[in-house]
Amino acid sequence: MSLVRERRHQEPLTLSIPPPPHYHGIPRDPSPSSFSSSNPDSSSPVQTLNDLEKLTVLGQGSDGTVYKTRHRRTTALYALKLIRPDLSITTVEADTLKRIESSFIVKCYAVFANSSNLCFVMELMEKGSLQDMLLAQHVLPDPVLSTLANRILQGLRHLQEMRIVHGDIKPSNLLINKKGEVKIADFGASRIVTRGDYCSSGTCAYMSPERVDPDKWGFEEIGFAGDVWSLGVVVLECYKKVEIPVSGSLEFRDFVGRCLEKDWTKRGTVDELLYHPFVKNRQ
Numbered sequence: 001m002s003l004v005r006e007r008r009h010q011e012p013l014t015l016s017i018p019p020p021p022h023y024h025g026i027p028r029d030p031s032p033s034s035f036s037s038s039n040p041d042s043s044s045p046v047q048t049l050n051d052l053e054k055l056t057v058l059g060q061g062s063d064g065t066v067y068k069t070r071h072r073r074t075t076a077l078y079a080l081k082l083i084r085p086d087l088s089i090t091t092v093e094a095d096t097l098k099r100i101e102s103s104f105i106v107k108c109y110a111v112f113a114n115s116s117n118l119c120f121v122m123e124l125m126e127k128g129s130l131q132d133m134l135l136a137q138h139v140l141p142d143p144v145l146s147t148l149a150n151r152i153l154q155g156l157r158h159l160q161e162m163r164i165v166h167g168d169i170k171p172s173n174l175l176i177n178k179k180g181e182v183k184i185a186d187f188g189a190s191r192i193v194t195r196g197d198y199c200s201s202g203t204c205a206y207m208s209p210e211r212v213d214p215d216k217w218g219f220e221e222i223g224f225a226g227d228v229w230s231l232g233v234v235v236l237e238c239y240k241k242v243e244i245p246v247s248g249s250l251e252f253r254d255f256v257g258r259c260l261e262k263d264w265t266k267r268g269t270v271d272e273l274l275y276h277p278f279v280k281n282r283q
């Protein structure tokens with residue numbers, strides 16, 4: 001199941017007012033009455049979007065814009081992602097997103113919908129994405145890479161326990177907080193596998209061979225194996241190589257080889273790779 005998908009595929013959460021026919025640029029701040037939470041959750045630190053004051057733009061994705069915001073009362077900082085009005089999410093999916101609690105996954109505190117946007121209130125990751133880091137730095141040293149791979153695997157293990165396939169593991173979806181910890185973000189292409197109605201969203205460059213074959217894509221193990229493949233591509237990219245380098249350590253080469261095994265039935269699983277010498281005992 002795609003957590004966020006084209007509106008035509010799903011009933012929207014609560015969008016009583018139709019979106020404007022032409023939507024350009026930064027949306028206006030909507031009135032509180034036009035918002036509805038996926039679940040008015042009294043434990044959420046953000047009850048309405050009006051609790052938040054926009055400070056700066058953190059980044060721009062293909063579906064929308066991410067802002068740094070401050071809670072007007074508590075002054076706590078959050079990231080707020082506003083995405084295209086023609087995308088939708090069901091209440092069940094939004095609730096699943098909010099239930100994910102892991103120190104390896106960017107926390108989603110609340111989901112709101114109004115006539116202009118779908119809005120996700122998220123944990124602020126102060127140091128941006130791995131993508132930004134790769135653009136600024138040449139090669140990440142092995143200890144940094146193995147810690148990174150370990151954290152992504154732990155995040156994937158948590159998602160698998162919830163029967164969720166991420167489906168779009170890539171450097172711009174791996175965010176870094178002020179402590180330098182990497183966490184998995186962006187569930188735009190995710191699927192809760194028990195429902196089984198997969199779609200082909202995601203980013204082609206990070207997709208495993210079996211995922212581009214629509215006849216095969218649809219079994220949960222394939223989905224999980226696809227996330228492992230994407231992890232292998234990310235680790236290789238951090239090494240600034242397109243093929244497994246002979247100059248890399250034995251552990252590094254074997255780890256990437258296990259992630260990038262073409263036959264998904266032989267590929268390393270998340271549980272197996274967590275015990276791989278390249279990532280074992282790294283956090």
Ligand SMILES: Nc1ncnc2c1ncn2[C@@H]1O[C@H](COP(=O)(O)OP(=O)(O)OP(=O)(O)O)[C@@H](O)[C@H]1O
Nearest residue numbers: 058059060061062063066079122123124125129172
């Ligand atoms: N929780 C967050 N905290 C801090 N910065 C964030 C957060 N979420 C996203 N960003 C920043 O905003 C940028 C855009 O994020 P977004 O998820 O919209 O798109 P993307 O993943 O970069 O690209 P695409 O839409 O193609 O997948 C990210 O690259 C990151 O720099």
